[in-house]
Amino acid sequence: MSAVTSHAGTLPRPQLHIRTASRRDPWRGVRTVLRYTVLLIVLVFCLFPILWVVATSVKLPSEYLRNPPVWIPEHPTLVHFGNVMAQKGNLALKNSVIISTGATIFSMLVGSLAAYSLARLDTGGRHFAFWLLSQRLMPPVVLVVPFFLLLRDLGRINPALGLDSHAALIALYTVFNLPFVIWMMRSYFAAVPAEIEESALVDGATRLKAFRGITLPLAVPGLIATGTFAFIFSWMEFLFAVVFTRTKAVTLPVAIAGFSGSQGSNWGQASALAVVAMLPVFGLAMLVQRHFVRGLTLGAVRG
Amino acid sequence: MDSAVDIVEIAPRTESAPGGPSFATRRRIEGWLLVLPALLLILGLSIFPLIQSFALSFQRWDLQSQEHPFVGLQNYRDVVFDARVWGALQNTGIIVVGAVVMEFLLGLGLALLFAGDFTGKRFAMPILMLPVMVVPIVVGLTWRMLWDNQYGAINQTLSWVLGRDVNIIWLAHRDSALFAMIVTDIWQWTPFMFLVLLAALSSVNPELYEAAALDGAGWWQNLRDVSLPGIAKVVAVAILFRALDAFKIFDLVYMFTQGGPGTATESISWYIYQLGFKFFRLGYASAVSFTVVILMTILATLYVARFVRGTEA
DSSP, rough: OOHHHHHHHHHHHHHHHHHHHHHHHGGGHHHHHHHHHHHHHHHHHHHHHHHHHHHHHHHHHHHHHHSSSSSSSSOOOHHHHHIIIIIIHHHHHHHHHHHHHHHHHHHOOOOHHHHHHHHHOOOOHHHHHHHHHHHHSSSSSHHHHHHHHHHHHHHHOOGGTTTOOHHHHHHHHHHHHHHHHHHHHHHHTTSSSSSHHHHHHHHHHHHHHHHHIHHHHHHHHHHHHHHHHHHHHHOOHHHHHHHHHTTTTTOHHHHTTTTTTTTTTTTHHHHHHHHHHHHHHHHHHTTTGGGGHHHHHHTOOOO | SSSHHHHHHHHTOOOOOOTSBHHHHHHHHHHHHHHHHHHHHHHHIIIIIHHHHHTTTTTTOOOSSSEEEEEEBBBHHHHHHHHHHHHHHHHHHHHHHHHHHHHHHHHHHHHHHHHOOOTTTTHHHHHHHHGGGGGGHHHHHHEEEEEETOOOOOHHHHHHTTTTOOOOOOGGGGHHEEEEEHHHHHHHHHHHHHHHHHHHHSSSSSHHHHHHTTHHHHHHIIIIIIHHHHHHHHHHHHHHHHHHHTTTTOOOHHHHHOOOOOTTTHHHHHHHEEEEHHOOOHHHHHHHHHHHEEEHOOOHHIIIIIGGGGGGG
């Protein structure tokens, strides 16, 4: 408010708006042209790299290793998809699905309960909520060393919980997602009016029943959006995955990174696997388009 | 508790039910019970490891030694004199500042462009969001191919534009490799800034623009006196989030240069990863981690005090 109202008081008013109205028109054509030119450049810039990796995935080495580069595949082929999936693609895809799904389910279960408590019962107050959020802002590399020792020790007791296991990454991603899930769901629960639930409580329903029967169903859109984001974050994670997996639990990003190395080596297969990793996220993103801004800012900004 | 009368009895929070704890106490217990699973997970898998790492940072813990003797502040003293730590921090700083500043400016420009309604907006928006949704390792792979000096499209495009043969080996030199990482980060994350700023701009009270128009404010005055003050707080938060995120940069380093040539393009995350899992100096890696966390906390706290708290609009 302040900037304009104080401004308004100091400026003389008469007739100025008429001048601006007539001044604006001549520029309209120029601005339209400018707008669409910029828009075109931006859209090309956004799409080009994505199309490049898709194109590489269907090029033979004789095309993607040519100088100057060939933009449009001359002899499109799906051979890389067949090869990469048969070798390590299938396992990586399966691992990624298992780990991301597991982490999503657990973080949503545990996170929603906590979020509900924060939103409705104000547990711990604002400081507690911010402390939870701050967990998310720490650089993950800090936790890599202690996690490594922990998983190594757990693996000696039970290999299914140690390094290179699904369970390890599921647990880590669950914790990694929790602050996000709690903050997102807190804002969705807070948007459900408390009155409906309170009348049920008064009628003798338990807290958990009121939560499950009333608030949770009303927060389903938020639940879907948050769960989708949790899945996407787990799907994309690389640092923990590359440190804590060897062969059995390798996820898609680790498998893709495994192709890096010397120039041009296996770019076709790497790109094919990249397309396999990329497309599901695009599909899921369409589901949550409306929640995008909120999701990317942990609920700090409403889109 | 099933009649209307109970409402009257329960409504005052301090009223205690016969033979049980008060309503307020029960509420609080219920609240903490619901938080408990999350809290245990975070304590067990986030706080406890952090404490363990802190303890580790005072020990010599490497592959050769079977024992892990307590060495006091030795590791931290080594951090101060370790040129690779400061080199990696400098690289990370350059990337964070370069990328976040450009992302903010480009994102703001785009948001202003998109603030009005125009034909094709609904078609353009989903395409603009795509880069954010690309798996970071895939971004690394894709741009690794694009920056390639022989087979990449960037040198080729530059050759066309400049009309002469361009053969820059982007990823083989520190400056050009950092530049490449910044451009790639800008590609992936400008849409984030754009979306956040657009949401903020559309939530500025339209009456303010009307009042400004009555005062004869032009485009620039509108921007400076209405739009920017209106979105200052969101801008401050968005920049903080983006900077903290860019600070973690690891995937691009892994795909582009692996820190090379030599150690010229190491980011701090990359260096800690190398310390831990190439050299297995876990004690020292922990000390570097903690130094970084402390530095980051100080910077973030100063930033929040200066820009986020002070801009209540």
